[in-house]
Amino acid sequence: MRLRNSSVRAKVTALLVSLVALWGFAAWVTLREGVNLVGATTVDSGAVQPSEVFLAELQRERRLTVEALGGSARLPDKTLRDQRVKTDAAQAVLAESATSASVRLAADGPLTRRIDEALETSKGLRAARKTIDSGRLDRAQAADAYNKIVDSLYRMFESVASLDDKEIARDARTMVSISQASEYLAREDALVAGALAKGGFTRAEHTQFVQLTGFYRISLEKAAAHLVPEDAVAYQTWAKSRAVQQLRTVEQRLAQQSDVGVMPAVTSAEWRAVTEPARASLEKLILDGGDRLVDRAIPGAVGVISRLVLAGGLGLVAVIASIVLSVTTTRQLLAQLKKLRDAAHELSDDRLPGVVERIGRGEEVNLAKEVPDLDFGEDEIGQVGTAFNTVQRTAISVAAEQAELRRSIRDILLSLARRTQGLVHRQLTVLDVMERRETDPEELKELFRLDHLAIRMRRNAENLIVLSGSSPARTWRRSVPMVDVVRGALAEVEDYTRVTLMPMGDVVLVGRAVGDVIHLLAELIENAVSFSPPYTNVQVSGQLVANGYVIEIEDRGLGMKPEDLDAANERIADPPEFRITGTARLGLYVVSQLARRHEIQVVLKPSPYGGTTVVVLLPQELVQLDPTPEPQDGDTRERLPRRPTAVATATRPATAENVRTLKPARPTPVPAPTPLSGPTRIPTPVRAPEPAPEPPTETPAGPEQQPVAEFTPSGLPLRVPQANLAPALRDDMPTQPDLEEDDDERSPEEIRAMMGSLQSGTRLGRTEAAKMLDEQSGGEA
Known part of the structure; x- marks a missing residue:
């Protein structure tokens, strides 16, 4: 699976490596046999032959010692x-x-260990000699001390005989078996020499003599059966020699004399005379056989190496030719593929987005010019290139169609949103009329709910307008206090009763940004209310800072993961292209578009209370000091009407010595009240401040027709009966309560009479207004 997903260069490299590895394996299989034979020759000359000389000298020393x-x-x-x-x-x-570098290189692991073992055992020879010279060992113990060293040498010979060539390995094992039989004859010679020097056999020595005699004869006969013809002839010559026949005769005489303590029938001189020629001729047979074995191995090794040079050389030439051909072919292939890849990247990264963007702007696109054909030749890569030409033409055509379709859909959405926005505005107007003429508290409550739903529907319609890339039609020509802007945003939130509004300060927002900021804050507050438990509150606060005005929206929900916060902030700071297929987090997309329009910074961060805090930084160009601050609790002074303020056009960069400050609006000589000291809960929905209407064409009404708006201590507007009625329909009876009077000094009867008069006047005014509207509707019909 990994090779399937690898690049072409990696695959070709893997193929070449496999080819070289295959050639190397074949060459090694051919070379190994020759190397093994050459190594066997090195081991024979460096370890076997010196050990055979040492073995012969050791056997002679053992015989002399026992004797x-x-x-x-x-x-x-x-x-x-x-x-x-x-x-x-x-x-x-x-x-x-045996410890030379050539022998160590030619010997394998087991042979090296056997060589080291034999050398280590032979080091005990000096200690054995001292013990023998001190008289602490008898003849049998002394012979055993020498036998241990001899046995270690023969174990080394067995390791040398393990060659890969089966025939040569078999002949080597045969010669080792004959050499071991010769060792048993040497042990017999030492045993008899010691007994003759002593004057006779002990029972144990006689038994051991008989055993050694039979064992070396049987071993020789068994090994001789596997000798090659040349060595077999030499063995037969040895077996029929006069020395060997005499040896067997003497051995038979000693074997038949079983009396213990009796002088043997053979003297030491007679025994030496028959054994030394027989052993010498047998050792010569073994050495000659070993030499002939080595001579047979050398030509075989030379032949193997010759075949290796011939086959391996031709194979190497073929491998080199394959590498050169593969490299050149791969380079050409990769060059063509790179050209095709670059063309694909150019299409996907440059041409296709450019065509889509131009079509989105309504420009005409010439597909023949935008999609030039690519020439890759007539081979397989050329055929792929031709197919790619077709693919890119089709891709750009489809992209053009899709861009046109998206533009059409965006225009449709914008048209529908504009119509919906107009209908909602008309619905709000009708609801306002119905609210003014309704006197039943329950019905009025339901009308307020409908009013709140209509305001939220208007925000949804404006969302569609923003998503379509346009700007909502709600605009203000005058600056609006920041607290009214936030209250307008709360009016567009479903669960507004869970929002706690903290003091916002005496700051106004310039008219051109009021609608978008209300919309932006409504989206953020709605999100905070929706993703926090219903028993928690959402707190909204604001304050002036060095770079502008900051509004913080803090919820007490479960919060967001760090990676989700990072993704949301990235989506707000750098929103991706809006696609109709994407429906997740549309609110963040709307927020990002509104914030970008006025260079507003919106950042989400973890709240220390476990939820999420949204920080909205309004730039200095959008805020100004308010010359008419909020009335405080107990302050019955009328709120002065807002005056249009000019946005500062000339600014200086903020430095450590000079920090840019807000330019106040034109001041009004009104004493500033004490700022609000506590949070404000919003008990009822407050409709967002509507855009300032255009100046009327008819003559404005007199001062008596322009009642001044009153506000509650918390800043909510008071509805004034007959304020919006025609002059002819107004009741002369004053319905506006005197705010200067203290309610605590009125009697219950006065209060009841006042409220009854207020209710009657309101009902009469709304009835007359409804009749007037009906007449106007009938006239238009």
Whole structure:
């Protein structure tokens, strides 16, 4: 699966590596046999031949030692000392040759361990000699000390005989078996020499003699059956020699003499005379056989190496040719694919988005010019290029159609949103009339609910307008206090009763940004209320800062994950292209578009109370100091009408010495009240401040026809009966309560009479207004 997903270069490289590995394996299989044969030759000359010399000297020293122990002479005599010198010399040659670098390189792991084991065992020879010279060992124990060293040498020979060539390995094992039989003959020679020097066999020595005699004869016959013809002829010559026949005769005489303590029928001189020629000729047979074995291995190794050079050389040439062809072909292929890839990237990254954007702006697009054909030749890559030409033409055509379709859908959505917005405005006007003439509290409450739903419907319609890339038609020519802007946003939120409004300060928002800021805050507050538990409150606060005005919306919900916060902030700061298929988080998209329009910064961050805090930073160009601050609790002074303020046109960059401040609006000589000290709960929906209407064409009404708006201590507007009626329909009876009077000084009867008069006047005014509207409707019909 990984190779399937790899690049073309990686696949070709893997193919070449596989080819080289296959050639290397074949070459090694051919070379290994020759290397093994050459290595066997190196091991034979460096370890086997020196060990054979050491073995022969060790056998002679063992015979002299046992013979000396059987006699009465003091150890060591001159003959034994001379032999020990020869043995030590052979041991030194073996240690130097077997540990050479060539032998270590040619020997495998098991053979190296056997060589080290034999050398380590041979180091105990000096200690064994001292023990023998001190007289603490008898003949059998002394022979065993030498036998241990000899056995370690034969274990090394067995490891040498394990070659890959089965025929040569078999012949080598045969020669090792003959050599081991010769060792048993040497042990027999030492045993008999010691017994003759002592003057006779013990029962145990006689039994061991018989066993060794039979064992070396059987071993020789068994091994000789596997000799090659040339070696077999040499063995038969040895077996029929006069020395061997005499040896067998003497052995038979000693075997038949079973009496213990009786002088043997053979003297030491007779025994030496028959055994030494027989053993010498057998050792020569073994050495000659080993030499012939090595001679047979060398031509085979040379032949193997010759075949390797021939086959491996031709294979290497083929591999090199394959590599060159693959590399050149791959480069051409990759060049064509790179050209095709670059064309695809150019289409997807540059041409296609450019065509879609131009079509979105309503420009005409020439597909023949925008989609030039690419020439890749007539091979398979060229055929792919031709198919790609067709694909890119089709892609740009479809993209053009889709862009035109999206523009049409956007225009349809904008048209529907505008119609819906107009209908909602008319609905709000009708609801306002119905609210003014309704006197039943329950019915009035339901009308207020309908009024609130209509305001929210208007916000949804404006969402469609924003998503369509246009601007809602609600605009203000005059600045609006910030607290009224936030209250207008609360009026467009369903669960507005859960919102706590903190003091906002004496700041006004310029008229051109009022509608969009109300919409933006409504979306954010709606989101905070929706994603927090119903038993929690959402707090809205605001204050002036160095860079403008900050509004914070904090909920007490479950909050958002850090990665979700980062994604939301990224979506607000850099919104992606709006697609009709995407319906998730449309509110954030609307917020981002409204914020970008006025360079407003909106950031979401974790709240220390567990929820989420939204920080809205309005730039200095959108806010000004309010010359008519909010009336406080207990302050019955009328709120002054807002005056249009000019936005500062010349600003200086903020520095450590000079921080840009807000330009106040034209001041009015009214004493500033004390700022609000506590939060304000919104008990009833407050309709957002409507855009200032255009100046009327008819003569404006007199001062008596322009009643001044009153506000509650918390800043909510009071409805004034007959304020919007025609002059002829107004009741002369004053219905506006005197705010200067103290309600605590009135009697219950005065209050009841006042409220009854207010209710009667309101009912009469609304009835007359309804009649007037009906007449106007009938006249228009």
